[in-house]
Amino acid sequence: MxxxxxxxxxxxxxxxxxxxxxxxxxxxxxxxxxxxxxxxxxxxxxxxxxxxxxxxxxxxxxxxxxxxxSRDTPVVMFLIDVTRSMLLPDATATGTRWEAQQTLLAECRSAIREFDDQFEFQFYVYDKEVASVAGNRFPETPEGRSTDIGSAMYEVIRKQAGRRIAAIVLSGDGTQTELQPVVEFQEALRALSRTGAPLLATAFGPTGGASQSRDVAVDTLPEQYSVFVKNELMVRGTIRVRGYTNKEIMTSLVVRSADGTERTVSRRPIIVTRDGESAVVEVPIAFDEPGQYRLTLSAESQPRELTTKNNALSTFVTVLDGGLRILYLHSSRLGEQRYLRWSLQASPDIELDHAFIDVRQRSQWPDDRGDLLANKNYDVFIIEGVPATAFTKQNLEALAAAVDSGRGLIMLGGLYSFGPGGYYGTALRDVLPVKMDRFEQQRVGPTVSMTPDLHWTDPDGQVLTPVRSHPVVRLKTESENKATWNSLPPLLGANRFTGVKESAVVLLENQHRGPMLVSGAFGDGRVLAFAGDSTRLWWQHGRQDLHRRFWRQCMLWLAQRDENSGSDVWLELPNHRLPLGADLDFTAGVRAATGEPVEDIQLTVRWTKPDGQSAEISTARVEDHWKGRLRNLTEPGEYAIEVTAKRGDQLVGTARAVLEVMDQDLELSNPAADPDRLARLARQTLDVGGALVAAEELPARLRQILTEPRMSTVTIQSKxxxxxxxxxxxxxxxxxxxxxxxxxxxxxxxxxx
Known part of the structure; x- marks a missing residue:
């Protein structure tokens, strides 16, 4: 039909x-x-x-x-939990959950033996995946390392498409430990309700009650941190406490350096007043030396804890030397500042703070954030489009003093930059390398229009051309540099400088020979005046690499670190904390001080296992970096990966990273069962007899369901x-x-x- x-x-x-x-x-x-x-x-x-x-x-x-x-024999399916959490104690029996489950299975097999000719009985075991069991041969011990109940239920139902399911029996402790399930739990619920078959679920193990599942666990701690030398780092973790309310539990944070030296930086008690509550532990810490450190947050084990494998958790800290700190003050939430920040923040050795100063709030000026200009922790200051009236006289004098003592300053073009911004009558008149006039100042306001004689407004934009060789404007080799600059998208507009000071040097000019980028010095510091404010067009037209290089070179030159020609060997790990049996992909390479990759490099990578054995890792070069993989890390403990870069026989540098393969078992870290999850599944079939059933009641309940009519005519639809x-x-x-x-x-x- x-x-x-x-x-x-x-x-x-x-x-x-x-x-x-x-x-x-x-x-x-x-x-x-x-x-x-x-x-x-x-x-x-x-x-x-x-x-x-x-x-x-x-x-x-x-x-x-x-x-x-067609006539169809009904199917009865058994789903058996074979994860390691079944090795934990059961709620009522003296043995483990696994032993209690095996006893129940034996009773069920005896109860259904008389129905073998009327039903097809299928047995499945599940952990992260689900598999059928041939001849009812179950494993001797459960070895699954994560549980995905919803996906297991969905998969066995899918396999029976077009057949009548008489009943489904689900046993386990109900805990879901798989963080990335193949099928979401809600989808499994919908699939179950469509079967029209009763689900009989039986839970093993103690619930979250304090008397049955005593446990203290370090729940969260970030995998890795990066911080500059002597900067304060706030380490934050959470500790979950079950069964020990109103009891003082001592916690500690231990730091271990690369040479194995350990020191305890914090010991403090925590107390929770509600069962299952989590306490937050925050510890400030600073490092005086660069390198890699391991931090371990732990809680003391308590009497009658079901498991202590989850009482500690480690993280890794990379402490960077010589971090460059930049302050960026701007008057626009859009435009240049977003792309400039993206480029600078792509450099791991640059720490950027920024503040938006709104010209619409000028009635409340001077802005309090102008006090940041007196902060001696910054190496470079960037000011874009902020009128001088946003700052106090003392703010700008402090900035001039900072440049005089060796800091760097760059002012970007804009409606309220340089003379139009009113900087002629401030301390920055002597600092900036361009001339300004008292009559250039423009009125501040959101509806103020641009004064044509103070800005370049060519319809075709401003094409930039380097005037001389300089570290700031070197984007390519000497022979390619001019063509590279000319190929960049023209700037939308730019400030028209009144003049350039005699001691200043013009680095870039436009097609009218007007200065676009001018460098100078003030005291021991360096200064740049950039007339443009739309280099974001480079980024938007796919020239992100040149955008990043130009702005990084500007910052390095202003901070007087351009003469550091050393190369940075880097090693990146996506994770520093892995479960047993995981694979690890890593990336390595070499960068010049400008951030560009270094050519003609030979890279060697070695890894050291927890037992001290060392071996070389094969890597493959992909464009300007190398990729490698560590497979099947089955030995728990600390691993080290070290990269050595050479050019010929000359050592360029090394990089080292540490990772931990955790012995912390997700299945054993939470001793509490979760019968509510099994009950939610059973309630989906309540109208056809589904229920959460105690283990001693399951055989009789199953026999009751199987005594109903067996055979049925099934209409199979094909499309x-x-x-x-x-x-x-x-x-x-x-x-x-x-x-x-x-x-x-x-x-x-x-x-x-």
């Missing part, structure tokens, strides 16, 4: 009908057949008609639904739709192309082309 129907594209009969009508109407427009025979005209028309018919079929998408009836199968779609497409090709070849052969 079957029936034909259509499923038009976009579920629109109107669209399919309209397009088909236009196609068939086009057949009435006869081409110029000249004087060829009528038979040939009919052949060409038939080809065209065939093409139109095929396209119309594709638009309407015919569907054939076929129904067949065919044009183009659903890949090979059918290809045949349809080739047939269409063939008709078009034949029609064209015939017209060519008969002189109509």
């Amino acid at each position: 079957g029936n034909l129907r259509f499923e038009p594209v976009l579920d629109s009969y109107l669209l399919a009908t309209g397009l088909s009508f236009l196609l068939f109407a086009s057949l009435a427009i006869r081409p110029n057949f000249r004087k060829i025979a009528a038979k040939r005209q009919w052949i060409l028309t038939a080809c065209r008609t065939g093409v139109v018919v095929l396209i119309a079929l594709a638009l309407f998408r015919p569907v054939w639904i076929h129904h067949t009836d 065919w739709r044009l183009g659903d199968r890949l090979w059918e779609a290809w045949i349809f497409f080739l047939f269409l192309v063939t008709l078009l090709g034949v029609e064209w070849l015939l017209r060519r052969h008969w002189g109509l082309v």
Whole structure:
């Protein structure tokens, strides 16, 4: 039995009908057949008609639904938990959950033996995945390292598509430890409700009650931190306490350096007042020396804890030497500042703070954040479009003093930069390398328009050209540098400087020979004046690498670190804390001080296992970096990876990273069972007899369900739709192309082309 129907594209009969009508109407427009025979005209028309018919079929998408009836033996499925949490104590028995589950299975098999000829009994074991058990041979001990109940339920139901399921028996402790399930739990609930079969669920193990599942666990601690030397780092972790309310529990944070030296930086008690509550532990710490450190946050084990494997957790800290600190003050939430920050923050050795100073709030100026200009912790200051009136006289004098003592300053172009921003009458008049006039100052306000004689406003923008060789403007080799600058998208506009001071040096100019980037010195510090404020166009047009390089070079030059020609060997790990058996992909490379990759480098990577054995790791070069992989890390403990870079026989540098393969078992770290999760599944089938059943009641309840009528007639529906199968779609497409090709070849052969 079957029936034909259509499923038009976009579920629109109107669209399919309209397009088909236009196609068939086009057949009435006869081409110029000249004087060829009528038979040939009919052949060409038939080809065209065939093409139109095929396209119309594709638009309407015919569907054939076929129904067949068959007698079906009902299926009874058993899902058995084989994860390591089943090795934990059971709630009522003296043994483990696994032993209690095995006893229950033996009782169930005895109860269903008389129904073997009436039902098909299928047994499955589940952990992260689900697998059928041949001959009811279950493993001797559970070894699964994570539980995914929803995905297991969904998969066994999917395998029985078209068959009647008489009952499903689910046993386990109900805990879900798989963090990335294949199927979400809600989807599994929906699939279960569609079966029309009762689910009998049985839970093993103690629930979250304090008397049954005493446990102290370090729940969260970030995997890794990065901090500069002598900067304060706040280490934050959470400790979950179950079964020890109003009891003082001592915690500690221990730091271990690369040479193995350990020191305790914090010991403090925590107390929780509600069972299952988490306490936050925060410890400030600073490091005086660069390098890699391991931090371990732990809680003292308590009497009658079910497991102590989760009482400690470690993280790794990379302490960077010579971090460059930058303060960026700007008057726009959009535009240049976003892209400039992205480029600078891409450098691991740059720490950037920024503040938005809103010209709409000028009635409240001077802005309090102007006090940041007196902060001696910053190496470079960036000011973009902020009027001088936003700062106090003392703020700008403090900035001038900072530059005089060796700090760097760059002012970017904008409506309120340089003279238009009112800096002529401030301490920065002597600091900036360009001349300003008292009459340049513009009125501040959101509706103020640009003064043409103070800004370059060419319709085609400002094309930048380097005037001389300088570290700041070196984007490529000397022979390619000018062409590279000229190929960058022109700036939208720029400030027109009144003049350049005699001691200053012009580094970039526009097509009118107007200065765009001017460098200078003030005291022991360095200064740049950049007339533009739209280098974001470089980023938006795919030149992010040059954008990052230019701005990094500016900062290094201002901080007087451009002469440091050393190279940075780097090693990046996506994770520093891994479970047993995991793989680790890593990336390594070498950067110059400008941030660009270094060529002609030979890279060697070695790893050291927890037992001290060392071996070389093979890597593959991908563009300007190297990639490698450590496979199947089954030994718990601390691993080290060390990268050595050489150019010929000369050592360029080394980099080292440490990671931990944790012995902390997700299945053993939480001793509490979760019967509520099993109950949620059972409630989906409540109307057909599903329930959360105690272990001693399960055999009798199962027998009760199996005494109901067995055999039934099952209607199996099969559906065919044009183009659903890949090979059918290809045949349809080739047939269409063939008709078009034949029609064209015939017209060519008969002189109509």
